[in-house]
Amino acid sequence: EMFGQLTSGLESAWNKLKGEEVLTKENITEPMRDIRRALLEADVSLPVARRFVQSVSEQAVGVGLIRGVKPDQQLVKIVRDELVKLMGGEVSELVFAKSGPTVILLAGLQGVGKTTVCAKLAFYLKKQGKSCMLVAADVYRPAAIDQLVILGEQVKVPVYTAGTDTKPSDIAKQGLQEAKKKNTDVVIVDTAGRLQIDKAMMDELKEVKRAVNPTEVLLVVDAMTGQEAAGLVTAFNLEIGITGAILTKLDGDSRGGAALSVREVSGKPIKLVGRGERMEDLEPFYPDRMAGRILGMGDVLSFVEKAQEVMRQEDAEDLQKKIMSTKFDFNDFLKQTRAVAQMGSMSRVLGMIPGMGKVTPAQIREAEKSLKIMEGMIEAMTPG
Numbered sequence: 001e002m003f004g005q006l007t008s009g010l011e012s013a014w015n016k017l018k019g020e021e022v023l024t025k026e027n028i029t030e031p032m033r034d035i036r037r038a039l040l041e042a043d044v045s046l047p048v049a050r051r052f053v054q055s056v057s058e059q060a061v062g063v064g065l066i067r068g069v070k071p072d073q074q075l076v077k078i079v080r081d082e083l084v085k086l087m088g089g090e091v092s093e094l095v096f097a098k099s100g101p102t103v104i105l106l107a108g109l110q111g112v113g114k115t116t117v118c119a120k121l122a123f124y125l126k127k128q129g130k131s132c133m134l135v136a137a138d139v140y141r142p143a144a145i146d147q148l149v150i151l152g153e154q155v156k157v158p159v160y161t162a163g164t165d166t167k168p169s170d171i172a173k174q175g176l177q178e179a180k181k182k183n184t185d186v187v188i189v190d191t192a193g194r195l196q197i198d199k200a201m202m203d204e205l206k207e208v209k210r211a212v213n214p215t216e217v218l219l220v221v222d223a224m225t226g227q228e229a230a231g232l233v234t235a236f237n238l239e240i241g242i243t244g245a246i247l248t249k250l251d252g253d254s255r256g257g258a259a260l261s262v263r264e265v266s267g268k269p270i271k272l273v274g275r276g277e278r279m280e281d282l283e284p285f286y287p288d289r290m291a292g293r294i295l296g297m298g299d300v301l302s303f304v305e306k307a308q309e310v311m312r313q314e315d316a317e318d319l320q321k322k323i324m325s326t327k328f329d330f331n332d333f334l335k336q337t338r339a340v341a342q343m344g345s346m347s348r349v350l351g352m353i354p355g356m357g358k359v360t361p362a363q364i365r366e367a368e369k370s371l372k373i374m375e376g377m378i379e380a381m382t383p384g
């Protein structure tokens with residue numbers, strides 16, 4: 001479970017304050033140690049964890065007694081706000097060029113999910129009504145070009161390729177020209193990844209950047225690499241100048257260090273996050289929702305948004321009318337159930353509902369099974 005360890009580490013901090021009347025320098029000492037330990041275990045760097053705890057302590061001791069709010073709840077609130085701040089506060093939107101195609105340059109080390117992100121990003125922007133083109137400028141691995149072409153077909157976005165004999169900066173330039181001819185809104189350039197940072201990669205990126213003057217230069221980093229991801233963002237920014245990061249594999253067992261550290265360490269925002277292998281698994285990075293998730297308080301906003309996306313408007317209106325007139329029947333129920341199933345695996349949906357974070361995989365499988373059986377039963381009924 002993502003952030004699971006961090007969440008329970010923080011929980012032990014609140015638990016130590018149960019029964020206290022106010023927050024004092026004395027009674028927060030232990031909880032602060034818990035918070036620090038939880039952050040370090042989540043692979044947040046020591047200076048960041050230190051600063052975080054210091055700021056939380058100062059606020060906690062200074063905070064007055066609020067009627068009806070217990071000290072442990074107050075601390076949760078302070079930590080929540082500080083987490084949001086740590087991750088950059090507001091969501092950091094993608095920037096688009098005022099005229100002509102917007103060029104988005106994607107960089108990243110091998111295996112982080114960069115090629116997948118190219119297609120996911122095109123899919124994401126297409127949903128917003130923007131036409132896209134992918135440009136295959138990773139000339140060292142022919143397989144990478146093939147993979148991009150396949151993914152492009154999957155999301156129905158053209159892919160500009162020029163083989164492996166042309167310079168990446170020339171490929172990018174040609175791709176951009178092609179996009180201009182076609183009046184394409186966004187050009188996404190896939191560049192070569194390496195196993196490690198090296199000078200040749202940086203030089204090539206600089207050259208591609210000079211050639212196409214991108215509006216966004218985004219570094220793709222893997223959430224599983226923790227604070228190392230934050231270090232990479234810093235290094236790439238110093239070397240080539242980037243506008244932000246895309247954090248992938250947040251669906252895995254990432255401990256949270258990357259999500260928490262990138263902004264603080266590099267000064268650059270995480271703009272988007274990848275949360276699975278499917279094309280639709282890319283979304284904006286919302287610091288407030290991420291904080292909610294870390295605290296184990298669920299993520300109602302994401303849930304509602306997903307639900308709205310799945311349920312088409314007319315269906316929703318129709319349903320509302322039916323419920324008002326109490327004509328809600330099994331077929332409607334089935335439709336709703338399917339809408340929920342479409343939103344992603346049951347476990348992910350449940351994880352977004354407050355208090356449901358602790359449902360076990362066995363319980364989820366059980367629920368999914370009952371859902372299937374119910375579906376079958378309803379389908380077998382003749383409409384009355």
Ligand code: GDP
Nearest residue numbers: 110111112113114115116248249274275276277
């Ligand atoms: P590249 O070498 O950086 O271009 O990496 P790829 O795009 O080829 O991705 C490497 C592997 O990571 C593939 O198996 C992807 O399906 C997988 N992957 C990419 N993004 C995500 C993600 O957000 N979540 C998960 N679980 N897997 C991902």
